[in-house]
Amino acid sequence: MAEQSMADPPEPRQRHTDTLKNRRREQLIKSTITSIAKRGFADTTLANVAEGVGLSRGIVNFHFTNKETLLNDTLQYLADEYRHVWRHALDRAGPTVAERLYALVMADFDPVVYNRKKIAVWFAFYGESKSRPTYLALCEQRDEQHYIALRDLCRQLLDESGRMTVDADLIATAISAIIDGLWLDRLLTPNKMSTKRAKETALGYLDTVFSGHFTLHTDATDTRHV
Amino acid sequence: MAEQSMADPPEPRQRHTDTLKNRRREQLIKSTITSIAKRGFADTTLANVAEGVGLSRGIVNFHFTNKETLLNDTLQYLADEYRHVWRHALDRAGPTVAERLYALVMADFDPVVYNRKKIAVWFAFYGESKSRPTYLALCEQRDEQHYIALRDLCRQLLDESGRMTVDADLIATAISAIIDGLWLDRLLTPNKMSTKRAKETALGYLDTVFSGHFTLHTDATDTRHV
Amino acid sequence: MAEQSMADPPEPRQRHTDTLKNRRREQLIKSTITSIAKRGFADTTLANVAEGVGLSRGIVNFHFTNKETLLNDTLQYLADEYRHVWRHALDRAGPTVAERLYALVMADFDPVVYNRKKIAVWFAFYGESKSRPTYLALCEQRDEQHYIALRDLCRQLLDESGRMTVDADLIATAISAIIDGLWLDRLLTPNKMSTKRAKETALGYLDTVFSGHFTLHTDATDTRHV
Amino acid sequence: MAEQSMADPPEPRQRHTDTLKNRRREQLIKSTITSIAKRGFADTTLANVAEGVGLSRGIVNFHFTNKETLLNDTLQYLADEYRHVWRHALDRAGPTVAERLYALVMADFDPVVYNRKKIAVWFAFYGESKSRPTYLALCEQRDEQHYIALRDLCRQLLDESGRMTVDADLIATAISAIIDGLWLDRLLTPNKMSTKRAKETALGYLDTVFSGHFTLHTDATDTRHV
């Protein structure tokens, strides 16, 4: 009774060669994500994970030596996936700074990452991160890279409009915080927070700061209730 | 060798009579908070909690029947404490709507609640909330009440300035999200986010929306590195 | 179906206070000895040990934290017991050096220590000692103390008879080696080596070296076939 | 990264034809010996053994069906090697009985067998022998054959010197025991027992019993610290 994921990530980074062994590893990681989302971090056992891919109990220790290793690799996988999504969004974005900023912020509401299952897992790792240095480092790093991209775009946009004196860091921090907060809303009150509403909230802020530039494009798909 | 908390909360609501039994319960809850912050949710055992108050192993089952009950009561305790802080802030706030809004937002950065230990525990519960309905309900409810207070003040402020058409919910949601996001920053990157900076970020948003009303009062104590 | 020991050792050293907890510890150590003798070192499980005292599976971890600790403590227990036997024998020995030497050597054939069960356990530890420094240290130390007592008596006896030039160390080493070898015989070929024969062999050597002093006293009890 | 032995034994008996398959078997047996010496009996796994010859995990089951079979064959290999050494020594010995006895006893200190690694493995098997009849039989038999050779030579030497009434069995038993005891010393206190000293101790006994016949020949190589 293999429980399996939803939106499969677009192969986060072209990792390793595509051996059978690596396929299994990925299967197990996905099963781990599914289990954490469903049962929580504390109640996720290796037996659950193995059952999720329809294999025997010992399988995880065979591919990951440790439970801890599996968990680390799972977080790494999520971080890779997340990075891939926003970088890809930037790659496809229009040429102007405003377009790029728009794309970057909207990427955080891409259904691949912005869905209750994935968000639940992220917050599960956040919840353990204070007591686990490895998690903390991975989470920190995920944020850091995204933040830099965000701040640089804000700075450019401010420069363009001649507002060099405004603190780009403050704005980027605020945007980042809003997004994180909206993710948390999706986790805690999924019924009250549609994807559309979340995007509007984030864009509402952008539009307030960079007046007139940002309103929601209407092609947005709403994946509420996931 | 009782490990014990920092800023003890101002007796969240005067509930129960102050029996010996209730003192013990509170000791145990505080020890639970300390343990979750230190060891994480998954590694917090009843033995840890008991050791934290210097009592014997079986003590928790005596006062809380269940581990689950202890955990629920701990979350309830945190929620009470949080509610107490912002309500108390409103009670002491000046008469104007702007003052009240300022006080409400600043309450979220009161050292009683805005410190890395407490935040870690909140996020530990968030992390488990998807799979545990009781936690979800408690977390939802905490947010709900705070959100309503926040939105009503926003609405009043908009009304005062004749901007009735603006969506108060959108603004309240954004403020709420920013605050949550700033809490997460405090958890993940405590060294990069001072209390002062966090307040500035939140107020920065308010000031953008309600222009000119909000700047940081200079009595702010900075408790960075907690 | 508690499997239990034979000749209970005469309380090796007046250890700790005689709490209930210490009684359990000793029970478990004895059960460990029994199990190693019966099943061998490699096949001795904590479940076996627990079953040996009629308690539940988790009991060993409760009293010894570790399997390794249990094993170390078991070896220590055996070493204490062994030391106690030969020291006690010396205490009761007659006043002459020859009498003392006789007593010391005969102590190694005291049924408390010289029986196939105990010997099997000693050799089980010897067998693991190369790869386990703790065992090695404990075994070495056991030998060392006994050896010194033995050599000093040999030296005194040589001095008494004016043979100062003879190498007492060589003789003591030989006696020690003979005894160890006889223990091994008891393990490997119990049917061919009665206690009486073993004693005769050891005394035969003593008598050859210190001519005329040593023949077997006839009160020896033979515990062959144990 | 094949861990491999030291003094390779002089092909114990010319058994089996020298097929590739038999080479593999011997490689695996040697790897087993190395592993037991290094990690102990209990911690020697088939994976270790396979790794020792640089082959894959499943290899042992291919050549030995069983772990038990591998272990039995390993003990048999050691026994063959041991027998080969002392028989070869007898073959090369001088014509007199004393010379032959000297050669037989000295064979037990031949570096091929008298080194800490091999001794550790012997004692590992001794340690398990009480609970494993196959090991017991093999160990017993090894001793038996050697013992008979030893006793016969003792008897002849006694006959030669007209001491027919002396118990040759007692003397042979004592010599055997001394040798075993000296092996144990080498295992437990390798730094205190040089090969030379061990030989002196054994010969010291022979010389005491068969006065004047036995002193150490000076060509002895000392392999202390092995």
Place this chain on the structure above:
DNA sequence: AATGAATGAGAATTCATTCAT
């Protein structure tokens, strides 16, 4: 012959919970 992925039984260990004192 050899590989190495997969199995699954069994081991140690952890820990919430019970209960006699």
Place this chain on the structure above:
DNA sequence: AATGAATGAATTCTCATTCAT
């Protein structure tokens, strides 16, 4: 109220063994 010994279910981990390639 509190203790702490004991329980036993659950979990991680190990490893001999199997088997398709």
